[in-house]
Each structure stands twice: as structure tokens, then as C-alpha cells.
């Protein structure tokens with residue numbers, strides 16, 4: 001492969017702006033290029049990892065010993081109510097293309113950074129909508145056999161921030177089809193703009209972070225759920241409480257370790273204030289988990305993916 005590069009800085013490729021250099025780095029688009037990159041890595045006995053938009057990952061400060069494969073582009077194609085896109089296409093471009101074509105179903109996902117493939121893998125969602133709701137099929141590359149397999153929606157096992165692709169990291173998403181419904185172009189543009197404005201009002205979206213760091217956990221403790229309701233005037237959804245509320249409740253809003261900080265606007269955002277290391281973020285995440293567990297008896301689990309640790 002001609003476009004393999006050595007010693008490539010990973011930090012600028014992530015929204016956290018954290019991470020050292022990859023020994024080997026390659027950008028791939030489509031099945032053939034992905035297969036070639038993996039073959040090169042196998043031939044040279046290199047460990048591999050895959051990412052795309054970099055909006056939900058942290059790489060180690062020391063970098064990645066092996067080959068980092070970044071899935072990019074892939075194109076968007078619309079036929080009637082079905083939109084097909086490559087895994088490396090930006091989710092925002094998919095949302096924009098759907099709305100411009102008068103297709104409804106993903107307008108509330110406007111503003112979620114990262115790629116279409118990354119969104120499907122984590123079943124990204126916001127404001128009650130999740131990408132998994134509209135997926136009709138996904139093409140996956142099976143790392144172990146080199147085969148391509150199609151997964152219909154039922155087989156994708158979508159759940160809250162999860163899918164079969166997250167549970168089985170050796171299935172790499174190549175592309176997917178989503179099925180949308182007919183909408184009014186003008187209203188869709190309005191909903192998109194309103195969604196972007198709401199997101200920005202809750203938290204500036206262009207800061208160095210990976211969005212919500214922890215998933216919203218299931219909380220069985222009814223007293224805690226009642227406390228949440230009293231405090232916010234809203235009921236817990238599906239017996240889950242917002243991780244941000246729990247972190248705040250444990251007194252960690254604004255807590256800092258090195259350059260990493262629990263956002264004082266949105267406590268489930270751990271942010272890089274400028275010079276945070278991966279170690280700072282991990283120590284802060286560990287402190288948050290320990291305090292929430294000890295004080296509230298709730299186990300938090302990262303939504304952000306640590307790669308190469």
C-alpha cells in the first residue's frame with residue numbers, strides 16, 4: 001500500500017486532542033483498501049486498531065505500537081426513501097443530505113460529531129432519536145475471515161449506545177443503508193438548526209472532549225431516583241439517571257486533575273482544558289467512578305473508548 005505513513009500524531013485526529021504517535025497510519029475507504037491495510041499489517045506482524053471521526057476515543061500519550069487504520073469517506077447515495085453511505089462519511093453530511101432530500105428520521109442527530117460507521121457502532125443518539133432506529137442493513141468486514149457480511153436491522157442488536165459491532169470489535173463497519181420517511185424540506189432544515197442551537201446552549205460543542213464520557217446508568221435505588229425527580233422536575237427514563245446529574249451529586253462539577261476537568265456546564269463532559277494528557281483524563285475518570293460508586297452506589301461505565309492502553 002502506498003499511502004501508509006509512519007510516526008503520525010493521533011491527537012489532531014481526535015476531538016479530545018490527546019494521544020501520541022502511531023507507528024504506522026493509513027486512511028482507507030471501502031472494502032478493498034481496508035482489506036489491503038489489514039493484509040499489510042498481518043504480513044508485518046503489526047497490531048491494528050480502527051477508528052474514524054475520533055470523537056469518542058482516547059489514544060495513549062505514548063502513542064500506538066502498530067498500525068492505526070482510519071476509515072474515511074465512502075460516499076452517499078439516495079434512492080427513494082433509502083440512504084446508503086460509507087462508514088467513513090461524516091454523520092453530519094449524512095444528516096444534511098437526508099434533510100436536503102426531504103427525508104426525515106435523523107434530523108435530531110444533527111451536531112453529533114464523527115462518522116456514520118462510528119455512529120452505527122455506538123448507536124449514537126440525541127433528543128430521543130437513535131441511528132439504530134432507521135438502519136435497515138449494515139455491511140460488515142469480518143476481520144478474522146476477510147469476508148463481508150450483511151446484517152439486517154434485527155441482527156445489529158441495537159441498544160442504548162450499543163450494537164453487535166460494539167460487542168464484537170472484529171466486525172468492521174463498511175457501509176450501511178438507512179430507511180427514512182418523506183418529510184417537508186423546510187421543516188427538516190428548521191429542526192436541524194434548532195437541534196444545533198439547543199446542543200450549543202447546553203454546552204459549547206467545539207471544546208476538546210469526547211462528548212458524554214459515561215453512559216447513563218441503570219439506577220435501582222428508588223430514593224436516588226426520587227431525589228433526581230425532586231431536583232430536576234423530570235422523571236428518570238427507563239430507570240436510568242443522567243451520569244452528569246450523578247457526577248454533580250457526588251460534588252465533582254469542575255473537579256480538575258492536571259489538564260483534565262469535569263465540565264462545570266455539563267458534568268458528564270470531561271474536557272481537555274488545553275494540555276491534558278491521556279493519563280490526566282484516565283485518572284479523573286477513575287476518580288469520578290470511585291466517588292459515584294462509593295457515595296451513590298452506582299457503577300458508571302465509559303461511553304468513550306480507550307484504544308491501545
Ligand SMILES: Cc1cc2nc3c(=O)[nH]c(=O)nc-3n(C[C@H](O)[C@H](O)[C@H](O)COP(=O)(O)OP(=O)(O)OC[C@H]3O[C@@H](n4cnc5c(N)ncnc54)[C@H](O)[C@@H]3O)c2cc1C
Pocket residue numbers: 015049050051052053054055056057071087088111112113114115116117118119120121122123124125126165171172173174205206207209210211212305
Ligand atoms: C462535542 C461532542 C458531542 C457529542 N454528542 C453526542 C451525542 O449527542 N450522542 C452520541 O451518541 N454521541 C455523541 N458524541 C460522541 C461521538 O460523537 C459518537 O460516539 C460518534 O458516533 C463516534 O463516531 P466516530 O466516527 O468519531 O468514532 P471514533 O471516535 O472514531 O471511534 C469510536 C469507536 O468506534 C469504533 N469505530 C469507528 N468506526 C468504526 C467502523 N467503521 N467499524 C467498526 N468500529 C468503528 C472505534 O474503533 C472506536 O472503538 C459526542 C462527541 C463530542 C465530541
